[in-house]
Amino acid sequence: MSNSIGLDSQKSQALVSNLNTLLSSYQIQYMNARSVHWNIKGRNFFELHVKFEEIYNQLLLQVDEIAERILTIEGTPLHAFSDYLEHSKINEAKGISDGQEAVRSLLDGFTTLIKMQRDILEQAGDASDEGTAAMMSDYIKEQEKLVWMLKAYLA
Template sequence: MTQLTSIGLNITQSEALTKQLNTLLSSYQIQYMNARGFHWNIKGRQFFELHLKFEEIYNDLLLKVDEVAERILTLGGQPKHAYSEYMSLSNISEAQGISDGATAVNNLLAGFEQLISHQRIILAQASEASDEGTASLMSDYIKEQEKLIWMLKAYLA
């Protein structure tokens, strides 16, 4: 007999999703810190517009960090919370010493592309587990980030 979590999902599938979500959480944390660093360190002719855009991006990322962590808890897992764990699990690399606008935007683009790729994997896994909560969250994030990628690419064109 299959054992279920308190929210009616298969325990084994929920544990697998929790593992994937912790990797996603780690990637979000690194993307957040990268965006925050770009906000602080941006220089040049595009300072004002990029300074504001990076703030908008890191504020959104911070909300998603909290939502992903809470989803992990909802599934019965424990969200990672140490930067050493984030660095070892993240699919996104830490960016350092970047103050050029185009370089910063390209770095964020690469990070968002990685997030979308990983979120598609989680979406498929959540759908297979009949986990509508996680699937819905991933679907919303993918939709938002696809538009953001389009806008950032248009900015660079």
């Protein structure tokens, strides 16, 4: 049985489940980025404050795109913060004000997101879901560069 955009309904629902876990993880990564943006202190305050704002703004756009993709493949996106905490593969980062620790925390989160997105990319390919696959491919490419930059900052 196919859904209204011609994808296998069962495969789409399996994708919805993984996309909701990804959405949850993005929401926590977004809040972690906001948190370090607000709470950063020290010598590199100005550059990190601006970079963290850039990061959380991008994450917010992607949160919306993931939720809309879930709706497009006829799923329901999670939308309660309690659900995000329950399903996220990224932990909350609390009380971080040190620049190195903040960058390391975001780096760990993006590494997790990339791995999740690679898994979804493969699953989307198996489901012939080009829309989800293209989205994951774009996110992976963008975040691989960000991981490189964050690692370079820590070196």
